[in-house]
Amino acid sequence: MKFLLLIFLFLSSAHAQERTWKEGLHLFLGGGLNLSNYHTTGDTLGSGLHFKTDFGYFFQEKWAIESGSNVKFAKVHDTLIWDTLLTIGVRRRLRDNYYARAFIGQAPTVFFTHDSPDLYKRSGSSRILYSGPVIGGGYGKFYQTPDDTVWFWEIGGSFQKLDNAKGVRDKGTVPEVVFQTNRRAVEVYSATFSVGILVF
Amino acid sequence: MRCGLIIFLFVFLSRLSFAQERVSSYERMSNFGIVYGAQWTSYVLxxxxxxxxxxSLRNWYTNLGSPHFDNDSFDYNIFQHSLTGAAYFLFYRSRGYTKVDSFLWAFISSAAFEFTVETVTERPSWQDLYQTPVYGTILGMGVEKLSDTLYETNTWWGKTLGTVVNPFRLISKKKDSVTFMPYSDGKVTGVTISGSFE
Known part of the structure; x- marks a missing residue:
């Protein structure tokens, strides 16, 4: 019922359009920097680059429903961490082309262990996969250049809880799980800064 | 989460009916069928x-309802699926679809592959469902722009390179075209290829 009400809310908005918030299907591409804190028994900071895409339907006045991916890389000690935040969410237009957004989803996260002398290396796995939920939000602003290019900046934050660790190695083209364990969950708090453009 | 996803897909796909003015229904089904046939062929090969x-056949229908997050490598999930998605996008562009429509049909073709082809051996992947059409569209738009820039130099090398970069120019409805005609007289079997270029 709540979801039906939400749909009704989205579909019923009908007011004047502005050029940076056009009704229709849109795809955004961006990239930037991220800073993450990995919390297990202690805290470890990692930072790196990320690139993000969001596509969604923008309704006329204030709302958009969207799906996004944020592919983040971070280096922590000798381990490269690659996580992909696959999310769905809503975006709300604020005044002066500012916007806020909220999302939930899943975040398959990979720890590359090639150079890491931890216990996983002994299992013969080349990477460790975690999965778990993610929740987050963002705040940003659209701009329009004289040649009609729309670009944006956005600051964002997310929280991931990763568990279900799987050690994986590739057997030809097929990934093979060599062990699976429910270790203590890793909690990841991330902050991102992104700049990007409207693709269409 | 699942309810939210279903609602998102419902709203997203319901917009398809508003986005299809330039290509007839028959052409849309034909083009989708061509991609679908190519997907099965390349998958089997x-x-x-x-x-x-x-x-197994059992996999084919039991995997259908159990999408998951796959364990694939970076190379597969980011690069190879982007290339595949770009091929879908450029094919639909070459058939006269707008950028948005090409993206939507790349999304549908990708979902068709995940849910009705690849299920023979594995479960559908959430990453692939998103990344193939989205990253593919972004890559495809870049490839198309590069190809057009090369082609517009109006030189033989520019046109050649532009076609190599985007081979789907050869089946374009609007630009250049190429026709394949099978031939057999009992002794010799072959294909006659004819092309026309602007």
Whole structure:
């Protein structure tokens, strides 16, 4: 019922359009920097680059429903961490082309262990996969250049809880799980800064 | 989460009916069928050992309803799926679809592959469902722009390179075209290829 009400809310908005918030299907591409804190028994900071895409339907006045991916890389000690935040969410237009957004989803996260002398290396796995939920939000602003290019900046934050660790190695083209364990969950708090453009 | 996803897909796909003015229904189904046929062909040709080892009809329908997050490598999930998605996008562009429509049909073709082709050997992947059409569209738009820039130099090398970069120019409705005509007289079997270029 709540979801039906939400749909009704989205579909019923009908007011004047502005050029940076056009009704229709849109795809955004961006990239930037991220800073993450990995919390297990202690805290470890990692930072790196990320690139993000969001596509969604923008309704006329204030709302958009969207799906996004944020592919983040971070280096922590000798381990490269690659996580992909696959999310769905809503975006709300604020005044002066500012916007806020909220999302939930899943975040398959990979720890590359090639150079890491931890216990996983002994299992013969080349990477460790975690999965778990993610929740987050963002705040940003659209701009329009004289040649009609729309670009944006956005600051964002997310929280991931990763568990279900799987050690994986590739057997030809097929990934093979060599062990699976429910270790203590890793909690990841991330902050991102992104700049990007409207693709269409 | 699942309810939210279903609602998102419902709203997203319901917009398809508003986005299809330039291509007739018959052409849309034909183009989708061409891509679908190509998907089955390339899947059988490239995954034959995996299909023989792990594939089954039972997998084909039981995997359909159980998408998951896959364990694939970075190379597969980011690069190879982007290339595949770009091919879908550029094919639909070459058939006269707008950028948005090409993206939507790349999304549909990708979902068709995940849910009705690849299920012979594995479960549908959430990453692939998103990344193939989205990253593919972004890559495809870049490839198309590069190809057009090369082609617009109006030189033989520019046109050649522009076609190499985006081979789908050859089946374009609007630009250049190429026709394949099978031939057989009982002794000789072959294909006559004819092309026309602007």
């Amino acid at each position: 490239t995954q034959k050992p995996t299909i023989e080892k792990n594939g």
